[in-house]
Amino acid sequence: MQDSHVRIFDTTLRDGEQAPGCTMSLEEKLEIARQLQRLGVDIIESGFPAASPGDWAAVHQIAKEVGTADGPVICALARANRDDIDKAWTAIQPAVKKRIHTFLSSSDIHIEYQFKSTREKMLERAREMVRYARSLCDDIEFSPMDASRSDSAFLHQMLTAVVAEGATTLNIPDTVGFTTPDEYAEMIRGILANVPGIENCIISTHCHDDLGMAVANSLAGVRAGARQVECTINGIGERAGNASLEEVVMALHTRNAYYGVSTNVRTTELTRSSRLLSSFIGIPVPPNKAIVGGNAFAHESGIHQDGVLKNRMTYEIMSAETVGLEGNMLVLGKHSGRHAFRMKLVSLGYEPENEDEFQKVFERFKELCDRKKKIDDRDIEALITGEHQRVEEVYKLEHVQVITGTSLTPVATVRLVDQQGHQHLAAAHGTGPVDAIYKAIDSVVKRPVELLEFSINSVTEGIDAVAEVSVRIRDTIAAQQAAAHPGIDLFNGYGVHTDTMVAAAEAYMGALNKLLQDRGRRINDEKSAYADGYDQAKTGYAVDSFANTSK
Ligand code: KIV
Ligand code: ZN
Secondary structure (H helix, E strand, O other), X not given: OOOOEOEEEEOHHHHHOOOOOOOOOHHHHXXXXXXXXXXXXOEEEOOOHHHOHHHHHHHHHHHHHHOOOOOOEEEEEEEOOHHHHHHHHHHXXXXXXXXXXXXXXXXXXXXXXHOOOOHHHHHHHHHHHHHHHHHHOOOEEEEEEOHHHOOHHHHHHHHHHHHHOOOOEEEEXXXXXXXXXXXXXXXXXXXXXXXXXXXXXXXXXXXXXXXXXXXXXXXXXXXXXXXXXXXXXXXXXXXXXXXXXHHHHHHHHHOHHHHOOEOOOOHHHHHHHHHHHHHHHOOOOOOOOOOOOOOOOOOOOHHHHHHHHHOHHHOOOOOOOXXXXXXXXXXXXXXXXXXXXXXXXXHOOOOOOXXXXXXXXXXXXXXXXXXOOOEOHHHHHHHHHHHHHOOOOOEEEEEEEEEOOOOOOOEEEEEEEEOOOOEEEEEEEOOOHHHHHHHHHHHHHOOOEEEEEEEEEEOOOOOOOOEEEEEEEEEHHHHOOOOOOOOOOEEEXXXXXXXXXXXXXXXXXXXXXXXXXXXXXXXXXXXXHHHOOOOHHHHOOOOOOXXXXXX
């Protein structure tokens, strides 16, 4: 009988993080991994350890903290070479359940132009590397990259070879997002029919969204017999992204009678997972995005509202509560005490590391109570996100004031305090209030940056709603090294406040502080990776490879 459990393989921290501007710090990756565990994914692809010592260190730390006996399988990606496989294997060591995922192209276009090789040589390399990986680890996933544009006979030959060498999961990537649902399903059926030993393996989908068909293709794959889906929160990933986890999961959940399969995902954690990621990478979720978009459960038209008021089923195929959007909305306010607030944090899955950290969030909550009457889960989640985003401040924003209005040139004054306790006062005018504030801050920090993105969102409805501001900046100096180390030049910041201008200032300061901290952090990540067993000699990374990013 067909297995009715579809494994959810989350690759937000690997394929997702590979997307431009989605780079996360080690702490942020850990926080996402903890949330993925709460969400109930079966496998976390935690990174690509051979990419850099920092990536290795992040995978190692996730394996240590999240790879517990009752936690998910911790997987690491490796190209089909011994060095990558060794790095993946050493990085995931602390996890109880470990998986190595290795890949090699199977399409002629990749073999000829990228690898300048032959089918025979690629086949031999796949065979050899899966054999090597299997000598280390019992759980081996193999991906024939660009499978959807590969000759099917050769694809079957390569898969047959790796199954014989002990691969346990065969992942079938539509690397360039080229295929259609019918074709993808046909490919999975072809593999099931033509690869001896496939009955002992799990077939997995891995679909990119270049033509907007990643989710449809993944679901077609499941219909055809795939029992693992690779996907990312909010669908982030290379180019147009990967199949979106929340869409795949809710399609399987809502249309259970049609698909006849289930997942282990706690759907009520979907909204929180989406928001957490969005705040870390500074990329807001589009309002019309299925499942987690701000409008996904909003009924605007009179006819729809009328129907929903009479019976929700008239226009709702799933409820906001199921995806964690509403439900446990215990409203807190001015009179709520420390105990009620602590209980609320626990129910939201946030455990402050110590009393100091609790006290800081509590104080921010009390400040918010002075400005906003009713505080619900969404406000508190925004406060928590703000706290997660806080890095050790190189400059602390102590004061911001802006004068603006019709027929006035906006003028901002800021007061920043550095780590030695020195105060820096500055004023600037700008084309708008945000421009004025950012120019005043720039005149103190003196680090050339480019503002790439700026977005404001209202956390809840209501005139006294909290504003959340996300910004992304590019460090002009690090941008010169970005070709060699993609992503090192981009920094995100997040601010939350009832005053939009204060939130904007906080977001900018957050991004700048991350940037200023970054040089030291990278060197520390590298040092700890070496201390924990990363082998410098094999990659040639030097501990101080980022040390020349001078101010
Ligand atoms: O899209 C792709 O082919 C990949 C592989 C590494 C699995 O991400
Ligand atoms: Zn991919």
